[in-house]
Amino acid sequence: MPQSQPQLRPRLRPVIAIAGLGIESSTFSPARTEAPAFHPRRGPEVLDRYPFLTPGQPLRDAADWRGALVGKALPGGTVTAAAYAELSGELIDRLRELGPLDGLWFDIHGAMTVEGLDDAEVDLLARIREAIGPDVLVSTSMDLHGNVSRPLVHLSDLITCYRMAPHEDAMETKERAARNLVDLLASGAPRPLKAWVPVPVLLAGEQTSTRIEPAKSVYAAVEDVEAADGVTDAAIWVGYAWADEPRNRAAVVVTGPDQAAVTAGAERLARGVWDARDDFAFVAPTGTLGDCLDEALAADARPYFISDTGDNPTAGGAGDVTWGLQHVLARPEFKDPSGPVVLYASLPGPSAVDTAVKAGVGATVTVTAGAEVDDRHAGPLTMTGVVHSVRHGDRDAGTEAVLRVGSVIVILTRLRKPYHLESDFTGLELDPRTADLVIVKIGYLEPDLFAMAADWKMALTPGGVDQDLVRLGHHRIRRPMFPFDPAMAAPDLTARIVAPANRPLTGPEE
Known part of the structure; x- marks a missing residue:
């Protein structure tokens, strides 16, 4: 055995x-x-x-x-x-x-x-x-x-x-x-x-x-x-x-x-x-929002991307600062629906989204959105436009509603959301590749957006993640610190x- x-x-x-x-x-x-x-x-x-x-x-x-x-x-x-x-x-x-x-x-x-x-x-x-x-x-x-x-x-x-x-x-x-x-x-x-x-x-x-x-x-x-x-x-x-x-x-x-x-x-x-x-140095040319819009409109490159940097939700911004969108909607070039097509992503406004959803695609609505969290730079924004599309169930936004105001297409969200992917737009029946301008609350462009952009500038706008760090007012960081103390001695x-x-x-x- x-x-x-x-x-x-x-x-x-x-x-x-x-x-x-x-x-x-x-x-x-x-x-x-x-x-x-x-x-x-x-x-x-x-x-x-x-x-x-x-x-x-x-x-x-x-x-x-x-x-x-x-x-x-x-x-x-x-x-x-x-x-x-x-x-x-x-x-x-x-x-x-x-x-x-x-x-x-x-x-x-x-x-x-x-x-x-x-x-x-x-x-x-x-x-x-x-x-x-x-x-x-x-x-x-x-x-x-x-x-x-x-x-x-x-x-x-x-x-x-x-x-x-x-x-x-x-x-x-x-x-x-x-x-x-x-x-x-x-x-x-x-x-x-x-x-x-x-x-x-x-x-x-x-x-x-x-x-x-x-x-x-x-x-x-x-x-x-x-x-x-x-x-x-x-x-x-x-x-x-x-x-x-x-x-x-x-x-x-x-x-x-x-x-x-x-x-x-x-x-x-x-x-x-x-x-x-x-x-x-900054990863892209920078300027005021007004300068960036002027250059984008004068350029032949399409789509032209502009980063609305001060309220970038993926850097910590509240996402609902209305300052940038107010300046865009005030431009005379965008008042007429036949003007240059601008995609703007995005602005939280729960009640505005509810109004658009209730009215339905194709309806004309007047809504107020933004500045519920961060109203330091501009107040809530009221706009009238046509509901272009609605989408439910996004992990971050919850519900999204797209509103055409003149030639500006504004993405409204129930909760703040970053727009980093081409599918973030196409899922809303939007084609960023055929737009004239795409303005996104972001800093440097994420890979999908970077690949789409024919040209790009970063607008130095106000918000909780302002790119002007000295202007923000740090008081508790260890000093000396560059660039707050540019003439500081060499550190250990x-x-x-x-x-x-x-x-x-x-x-x-x-």
Whole structure:
């Protein structure tokens, strides 16, 4: 009788939880963000956010992934204390219910402002650490417009961010963060070293797009540093310009097992940001809205795109500033329906949308919209036009109604919505490619819009994300800071080696 073979115990996969809350919060906007805006996913549905964690993908099979709670909101105003308490409390409760963990992937944006907190992500991760323990390995993934304080580096074992603006590598970055965590757990290696350099530069994303120099070259150096022996990951954060907190500034973190390598890499990247500070420029030609309209009307290029930048909802603007649309509708060129076709996206107005929906397509209506949240620059706008189309069920807008006012086609929304995709327009029976002008509340054009634009200018308009940072009036950022102090002395760009999470954080919070 053959001898029975010994039963081999299956190799256990590491247990990794996924959790995070993400939003850009403008402290210069009067808007407030409530819990439903985060559209939180819970439990197994968290994994559905990430294509690389679908069944059958190698990374999915490399660990036992367990979703806790992940919520991502459109950029907006400060998060209310009640909303944060509700979401963070549930997130931590769900983590506790998952049992012992080997790792946590902390998926955040990095620019969330909460009433009463100066560093919300640190507060959240510190509370998570209390729940899961100091020995669980944490990999943090962020937007490059997030803020990286020393305590956030301390509480993270691995930390990385996007390398492109616009963020065409968002999912690639998240996958890198997850894979680095899996690899570290599989290797059994000690926690990596973390070299952090705060850089006293605070610029808007529209001045630091990686489509153009100098950001293109500054960020190209990240891959060079990452490729060095002894380095696991490298990252540069531009920081978030439209919040007024001590943590708001650029930063560099390089992680890896070799102290000399991570130190040299971090200092190289930090010098690259600092040395380029005077060369950062807007990603497109800029001007007043009036100048942009004049140039667009005089040009042959069609469609001509204009960014209404000051109220950009994807930078944190309230989205309902009427200043730009008021100036457009006041132009004599657009009074007649046979004038140049202008698409304007967009203006929230719940009652205006209700009126248009009730009247129906083809009806002439008079509605009032906008300035319910941010009325500092212009009041509510009343307009009369023909209902062109209606659409229900949008994730962000809820219901959209299109109104033709003269030759201006205005998209009205129940709730604010960014218009980044060609399908955002075509789904409303609009063709941006055949319009003369397309005016969008946005900063730099997202890829779909950029590909459509025959020409483009950025209008420097007022709002909660005004591109004139000095005009906004920061009072709490660390000074000196470029460009607020253009003649400042050269800063200390020495890399700080930050202690691992299971040891006390020492040193000043620079």
